Amino acid sequence: KAGVTQTPRYLIKTRGQQVTLSCSPISGHRSVSWYQQTPGQGLQFLFEYFSETQRNKGNFPGRFSGRQFSNSRSEMNVSTLELGDSALYLCASREGGYYGYTFGSGTRLTVV
């Protein structure tokens, strides 16, 4: 099976702009989660989607949003970018139950 695919790999944006990141989960995985990784805060949960519904949301401002499509692919959007949004954004998918989460390669976002 192909792994979790995230696009783009790298992104440079200017403060105030918005950005959309994409994630294609492993085939058959219906749960998709997003995480932000920074040197200072580590890995932090953003949100989880299952069958096109957001089931869980982390403690991030409303500028961070996401969605999931009927084919389980997911996107996350960050509006009005701030310098502090510079991070590695990771998408993870899983089968459900006790199975672990498989992460994609991530999107490295730099806000200048």
Add this chain to the structure above:
Amino acid sequence: QKEVEQNSGPLSVPEGAIASLNCTYSDRVSQSFFWYRQYSGKSPELIMSIYSNGDKEDGRFTAQLNKASQYVSLLIRDSQPSDSATYLCAVKEGGEERGSRLTFGEGTQLTVNP
């Protein structure tokens, strides 16, 4: 806020030694625990999962879980330089009906010296 804490690093061991990584968690209802390995500049890679008290072995890796004491550990036997990475302890919170999330520790940086 649920917490996951890992033993502070960095940890340095000689090649061939046993590396011991520890993690404690605060959420008593958590049922699933994972260890991820992350090489510099890469994404986390799942190396072990454990759900029941006791030991679980997979090759050179052994995960240990003690729910009463709320700790989970990872032992790496016959450590190799290629094991040098940051190891992340993750605890799954929530369930299938209402959604779940992973809460990560801050990670322990392991260096295996040849």
